[in-house]
Structure formats: structure tokens, C-alpha cells
Amino acid sequence: MKVTHLDGEKIYYSFLSGANEVISQKKVLNEINVFPVPDGDTGNNLASTMTTIIEEAKFEGSARETFKSIADAALIGARGNSGIIFAQYINGISMGLKEDDRISISTFAESVKQAVPHAYAAISNPVEGTMITVIKDWADSIYSLKENAADFYDLISGSLDAAINSLKDTPNKLKVLKDAAVVDSGAKGFVHFIEGFARFLHTGKIEELNKDSFGGISFEDHPENVHNEFNFRYCTEGLVQNEGINLDSIKKELKDLGDSLIVAGNESKARIHIHTDNPDEIFMILRNYGIIKQQKVDDMKSQYDSIYNRKYKIALVTDSIADLPRDIMDEHQIHMIPLNLMMEDTAYLDKLTITSENFYDLMDQVEEYPTSSQPNYKVVESIFASLTEHYDSVIAITVAKALSGTHQTVSNAAELFIKAGKKIDVIDSKQNSGAQGLLVMKAAELIEKGYDHDEIVDEINRLAQKTKIFVSVNTLKYMVRSGRVNKVTGIAAKIMNLKPVISLDENGMGTILDKAFSTGANTKKIVKRIKEIKKKETDIRYAIVHAGAEERAAEYESTFKEVIGKDPEYIMSISPIVAMSAGIGCVAIAVMAD
CATH class of the missing domain: 1.25.40.340 (DhaL domain)
Incomplete structure (x- = not known):
């Protein structure tokens, strides 16, 4: 017919x-x-x-x-x-x-x-x-x-x-x-x-529909002489919704921030695609055009390395709560799962579409304080699908499950591949921020040295018990706004000028470890804690992390270099999600008895 x-x-x-x-x-x-x-x-x-x-x-x-x-x-x-x-x-x-x-x-x-x-x-x-x-x-x-x-x-x-x-x-x-x-x-x-x-x-x-009876085409040759030139690192995409969106205006604002720019859409939706080194800049612009309904950022360098330039047989994955410098992650080909930071009805991707720097600018501007949520299950599943295709096994180290549902989400996604015969272990670091970062860094070093999968999992589980983080909180204002501390406690703390030391217990739950009434006294309490650890352990490595507090971080570097006897592994700004709770001005030292 x-x-x-x-x-x-x-x-x-x-x-x-x-x-x-x-x-x-x-x-x-x-x-x-x-x-x-x-x-x-x-x-x-x-x-x-x-x-x-x-x-x-x-x-x-x-x-x-x-x-x-x-x-x-x-x-x-x-x-x-x-x-x-x-x-x-x-x-x-x-x-x-x-x-x-x-x-x-x-x-x-x-x-x-x-x-x-x-x-x-x-x-x-x-x-x-x-x-x-x-x-x-x-x-x-x-x-x-x-x-x-x-x-x-x-x-x-x-x-x-x-x-x-x-x-x-x-x-x-x-x-x-x-x-x-x-x-x-x-x-x-x-x-x-x-x-x-x-x-x-x-x-x-x-x-x-899925039959092969209709004559078709194949072209199933694998590529030869694949180029490795990247003008920009991140394939960045977003969907913006509003009435009367000006697509030409969006294109004009974004054209100098990357290449492969596509701005598609109709009278109420705009779909944006661009290759860029700064996805956060893209979304700080797009938020002015309407509600950002979707965000996606793919690390093209990481994807390329997985396919054509693998250094190891074991893939190492962590989430964005782990504070570890980008250059170290690149050196060891560590993959990152971003958590979601909810702000202005938009789910931003932690460390990708929102960074500490632009988040600090927004923290005191937004009417409704931001919240965080675990990674999207489909995103995690997609990451595992890619890694299990190119690596022999995968080790994922997550933020403490007592702090976030991230560990469960990652475990659930991993189970799908484990049932299919893939080797994946998901480790609860029982830590966050720089402490989690140190554990990930150690796992990367063990992979580089040629340790087998199970040996690395056992060692990281052991070291998780010997790793601590001590956070000097400058003000409880942000903990009150995020709901981690009640308002009465926050008001009392402000009156008394309370400067608490925050840490995580053996299960990864947050706890106020010490109380001080000045920044100097706060630092002395942390120094005392570090000295107690040093008495028991012969080899300590540490990292310093902060939320917009470069001067205090530099003071910590000087102080703890003298106490511990060596330089920190790294100093860096913390994840926006961690900063959301700890607040601007906080500084922390993470230590691991290695």
C-alpha cells in the first residue's frame, strides 16, 4: 500500500x-x-x-x-x-x-x-x-x-x-x-x-524496528592516526528555558569562550553546546537568560586518555568532594564524578559548572541558600560503562557515606556492572575534602607502583582509619544557613565569637572537636592535635585546603611545615559544596599517617 x-x-x-x-x-x-x-x-x-x-x-x-x-x-x-x-x-x-x-x-x-x-x-x-x-x-x-x-x-x-x-x-x-x-x-x-x-x-x-533486513551500510573500520590536539578541554552543554529567548544574543556572548559553538532552539528553549576550558563561565552567563534545566560537562581529555592513552590497567574514580589538584588528577588519570549543587532552581555540577570562586560571589546574593545532592545515577552509570570498556578494573573512592548518599548511588551503579562480570570496588573513604583527596592520591600512587586491585582496596580501607581532617571555621553563619547548625547555636556562637574546630568521627560523621574564642586559639588547638598524631606516627603527609582564605592557608603552611617537618602535598581551594557548609574563610589541614 x-x-x-x-x-x-x-x-x-x-x-x-x-x-x-x-x-x-x-x-x-x-x-x-x-x-x-x-x-x-x-x-x-x-x-x-x-x-x-x-x-x-x-x-x-x-x-x-x-x-x-x-x-x-x-x-x-x-x-x-x-x-x-x-x-x-x-x-x-x-x-x-x-x-x-x-x-x-x-x-x-x-x-x-x-x-x-x-x-x-x-x-x-x-x-x-x-x-x-x-x-x-x-x-x-x-x-x-x-x-x-x-x-x-x-x-x-x-x-x-x-x-x-x-x-x-x-x-x-x-x-x-x-x-x-x-x-x-x-x-x-x-x-x-x-x-x-x-x-x-x-x-x-x-x-x-531492530531487524537488519533492510539493506544498509557498514563502514566499521577503526580509526587510524588519531589526532590528540584539543583546543579546549570540556564539552559543555546546557538547556535554558524561558519565553522569548534571544539565541543570537547567547551566541554572541559565548563565541569567544571556546569553539564548536552551537546554539539551537525555538521560542522557549535554547540548547547550547561549546568546547571550553571554563564551563563555569558559560553557565554564569546562561543563568541570565532563563532557568537552566540541564547541564552536562564531559572531560574530553579524560575520555581520550581512556581510549588511546591509558597509563594503567586499573581506573581510579572519585567524586568532586575529594579536594585534589587538577594537575595531580591529570598525572594519574583520575576520573571525577560531580555532585550537584542546587541553586536558583538549577542543578550545577560541582567543580565544573560552578567553581569556588564564582560560588563565593553568589553565596550572599541568593535568596534561598543553596543545597547539595548526590550525583545523577545515569551520569555515574555512564562513567562506569566507559571505564569498564577500556580498563581491567575500577576502584571508586567516595565521600563518607555518613555525609552523603553519593556512596550508595555509586555502589548501586557499580552493582549493575559487577553482575555483568566487571571488577569494581567502591570504597567509603569515611572522609571528605582534603582527607579524601589524600586517600585518592595514595591509591593513584599504588596503581602507578603496580600493586594489584585487591591490595590497593585493602590498603586504602586501612589508611581511611588513619586519616583526619581538622577544619578551622571562621563563622557559623554558613552552617546555620545550610541547616547543619541551628539558629540558636549560631547566634550564641556569634555573641561569644566562637571559632570551632570541625572534624569527622570514625564513621565519617561531622563533629565539633574543639572550641576556641579566637583564630589564634583555634590554630593552637589544631597544632596540638597534629603533634599528638606525630608522636604516634613516623610518617605523616598532609594537605591544606581553604575557602577563599589564601592568607590563612599560607600561615598554616608555615606553621605545620615546622610542626610536621615537611611541605604539604598540596594547597588548594575546596569544593563549592564543602564551602557551602564550612563557609567562606575556613581553612583546614588533612593528615594521613602513611
């Missing part, structure tokens, strides 16, 4: 068929991903985009409303360069549709062609030889076939030849593809989508 018009039902199921086809090709798309950076996640990003379409789009009855539902879902779920370009193109088609109940071949052809400039306009610097080129060539083919196509299947299947030829030609348009001897990954994903779309029009049967 010929399909001369597309109604809502046929559009809906054709899209689902196309989406399923892309998802089924995820692994191959990851493997050939070399542009714009070889971070091996184009398949993941396109699959995530398609999954959201499957889950969120609705059959609305009329063709136009169904297409609009799909376009909205694509924009909400868009991930990565290719996912966002695809979503923008689908939104362009949706906006160009005039017919309501059913869409004719002529209307469809006009819409897919007119949507091409819409997709190009979203990209700050369009590069030919990528998905956008294949989209353009496919749309031109559709437009040229519209007069002679017998029905929609004839139209779509006929246009596949043009799309496949365009895909095969991508290495001739983009040198990085020719050097790697692969076609463009995102473009290949688009061709697979059209392939699946055509399959449903041909069969009309949902049960055949």
Missing part, C-alpha cells in the same frame, strides 16, 4: 524506527569518532538524543503536532555536536510545516530543504564533511525527487543513495577523517536514522 501522506501515527513510528536504528549502531559510532575531538562518545550522545525522543515524544493525532512533540523532545534530549545539530534540524522542519492532519510529499520536501539554513545558523563555525553536509545533500535529494516519487517510501529510500554517497565523501572534505581513514561519525548516525525511518515506511511493522 502506497503512503502518499504522512499522518501523526506514521511520523511517530517512523521516527521511533530511525531512533532505534541509531541506538543499535552506538558502539560503531563511538569507535569511529575523531571529529571535532576523538573522545569516543558520538554514539553515546546520539543514542541519548534518540532515547529521549523515544521516551518523551507523543503521538498527538495530527501530523504537525506530532512532529512538534518530536522536535521538542529532540531539543530536550540533544547531546553532543551531532545530537544538537540533529535536534535543530528537526525543529527547523517542524517550524516549516503548514499542513496539520497529514503531510504531503511536496510539503515535506519543502520543509526539509528550508530547515537546512536553520541548522547551519545554529552552528558558530559550520564544517563541511560532517553531519550538516550530509543533511544538506539529503535534503537536496528529497527536493529533487519530490515530483517523481511514487510515495513516501520511494522518496525516502531514493534519497538514501544521496545520503550514503555524501557520507562516503566526508573524508574528502575533512582531512582529519582522511587521516584516520573513517567517515564522519555524526554523519553516519544521520544516515542510519534515515535508514530506520525508511524501514518502517516499507514494513509498517514495529516488531521489525
Whole structure:
């Protein structure tokens, strides 16, 4: 039976068929991903985009409303360069549709062609030889076939030849593809989508969505001569929601903060993609345009290292509460799971989309004090999926489970892979901040020395009991605002000028260890504690962390270098989430009896 018009039902199921086809090709798309950076996640990003379409789009009855539902879902779920370009193109088609109940071949052809400039306009610097080129060539083919196509299947299947030829030609348009001897990954994903779309029009049967009966393409070569040049480190994405968003204004403000900029959207949503070294700057700008509904930051360097430049067979993971300098994490290829910091109805990614510096500026400005929440389960699952594919085993060291649900979230995600035969251990550090950082650093050193997985887990569990952190809190104002100290206690502390020493007990629970009534007396109490530890232990290593208190941190360095007899392992600013509770001006020393 010929399909001369597309109604809502046929559009809906054709899209689902196309989406399923892309998802089924995820692994191959990851493997050939070399542009714009070889971070091996184009398949993941396109699959995530398609999954959201499957889950969120609705059959609305009329063709136009169904297409609009799909376009909205694509924009909400868009991930990565290719996912966002695809979503923008689908939104362009949706906006160009005039017919309501059913869409004719002529209307469809006009819409897919007119949507091409819409997709190009979203990209700050369009590069030919990528998905956008294949989209353009496919749309031109559709437009040229519209007069002679017998029905929609004839139209779509006929246009596949043009799309496949365009895909095969991508290495001739983009040198990085020719050097790697692969076609463009995102473009290949688009061709697979059209392939699946055509399959449903041909069969009309949902049960055949994932079958391989329809003639397709392979191009399953692994890339060669993969480049390792990164202009910027983080693939950063956000979804902003508001009425009357000015997409051009967003693009103008962000264009000098990175590359691979795409600003896609419609009258109420903006999906942003950019490669940058400072994701926090991006989101400090975006918060002025509306409510930030989604945030995602991928460390492309870390992704590249996992695939092409692994130093070790064991992957080491920690969460963002562990305060450990970026250069040490890079040296040992340590992976980070960000917690969420909730502020102004937005979930910021700790240490990524919000840093200590811009958080301190906002702490006293916001009406409702920020809160924290554990990592997103899907984010953790995705990290484990990538690591278990490239490493023999994984060790994850989390913030004390007594302080956060992070340990349970990470454990739950790990269990999925453990049941599948992967070797993962999740360790409760019973610590936070610099103390957790020291444990992670020690685990990294043991991996480097060639210790086996189980030996490292046993040693870190042992050292967790011999690690402490002593926090000098400058004011209890922030602990009161965060709810960790009641207001009555806070008022009394202010009157008495109380300067408590905060620590964690053997189970990782926070406790007031000592009380002092001046900064000097507070420091003396911590010095006394350190001296007591030094009497019992022959080798101590330590770190100093602070919240916007560089001068006090420098004083600590001088004081404890004399007490302990060596330099600290590092000095750094603490996680915004830790600062949220401890407050601006706090300083801490973390010690580990090694």
C-alpha cells in the first residue's frame, strides 16, 4: 500500500524506527569518532538524543503536532555536536510545516530543504564533511525527487543513495577523517536514522524496528592516526528555558569562550553546546537568560586518555568532594564524578559548572541558600560503562557515606556492572575534602607502583582509619544557613565569637572537636592535635585546603611545615559544596599517617 501522506501515527513510528536504528549502531559510532575531538562518545550522545525522543515524544493525532512533540523532545534530549545539530534540524522542519492532519510529499520536501539554513545558523563555525553536509545533500535529494516519487517510501529510500554517497565523501572534505581513514561519525548516525525511518515506511511493522533486513551500510573500520590536539578541554552543554529567548544574543556572548559553538532552539528553549576550558563561565552567563534545566560537562581529555592513552590497567574514580589538584588528577588519570549543587532552581555540577570562586560571589546574593545532592545515577552509570570498556578494573573512592548518599548511588551503579562480570570496588573513604583527596592520591600512587586491585582496596580501607581532617571555621553563619547548625547555636556562637574546630568521627560523621574564642586559639588547638598524631606516627603527609582564605592557608603552611617537618602535598581551594557548609574563610589541614 502506497503512503502518499504522512499522518501523526506514521511520523511517530517512523521516527521511533530511525531512533532505534541509531541506538543499535552506538558502539560503531563511538569507535569511529575523531571529529571535532576523538573522545569516543558520538554514539553515546546520539543514542541519548534518540532515547529521549523515544521516551518523551507523543503521538498527538495530527501530523504537525506530532512532529512538534518530536522536535521538542529532540531539543530536550540533544547531546553532543551531532545530537544538537540533529535536534535543530528537526525543529527547523517542524517550524516549516503548514499542513496539520497529514503531510504531503511536496510539503515535506519543502520543509526539509528550508530547515537546512536553520541548522547551519545554529552552528558558530559550520564544517563541511560532517553531519550538516550530509543533511544538506539529503535534503537536496528529497527536493529533487519530490515530483517523481511514487510515495513516501520511494522518496525516502531514493534519497538514501544521496545520503550514503555524501557520507562516503566526508573524508574528502575533512582531512582529519582522511587521516584516520573513517567517515564522519555524526554523519553516519544521520544516515542510519534515515535508514530506520525508511524501514518502517516499507514494513509498517514495529516488531521489525531492530531487524537488519533492510539493506544498509557498514563502514566499521577503526580509526587510524588519531589526532590528540584539543583546543579546549570540556564539552559543555546546557538547556535554558524561558519565553522569548534571544539565541543570537547567547551566541554572541559565548563565541569567544571556546569553539564548536552551537546554539539551537525555538521560542522557549535554547540548547547550547561549546568546547571550553571554563564551563563555569558559560553557565554564569546562561543563568541570565532563563532557568537552566540541564547541564552536562564531559572531560574530553579524560575520555581520550581512556581510549588511546591509558597509563594503567586499573581506573581510579572519585567524586568532586575529594579536594585534589587538577594537575595531580591529570598525572594519574583520575576520573571525577560531580555532585550537584542546587541553586536558583538549577542543578550545577560541582567543580565544573560552578567553581569556588564564582560560588563565593553568589553565596550572599541568593535568596534561598543553596543545597547539595548526590550525583545523577545515569551520569555515574555512564562513567562506569566507559571505564569498564577500556580498563581491567575500577576502584571508586567516595565521600563518607555518613555525609552523603553519593556512596550508595555509586555502589548501586557499580552493582549493575559487577553482575555483568566487571571488577569494581567502591570504597567509603569515611572522609571528605582534603582527607579524601589524600586517600585518592595514595591509591593513584599504588596503581602507578603496580600493586594489584585487591591490595590497593585493602590498603586504602586501612589508611581511611588513619586519616583526619581538622577544619578551622571562621563563622557559623554558613552552617546555620545550610541547616547543619541551628539558629540558636549560631547566634550564641556569634555573641561569644566562637571559632570551632570541625572534624569527622570514625564513621565519617561531622563533629565539633574543639572550641576556641579566637583564630589564634583555634590554630593552637589544631597544632596540638597534629603533634599528638606525630608522636604516634613516623610518617605523616598532609594537605591544606581553604575557602577563599589564601592568607590563612599560607600561615598554616608555615606553621605545620615546622610542626610536621615537611611541605604539604598540596594547597588548594575546596569544593563549592564543602564551602557551602564550612563557609567562606575556613581553612583546614588533612593528615594521613602513611
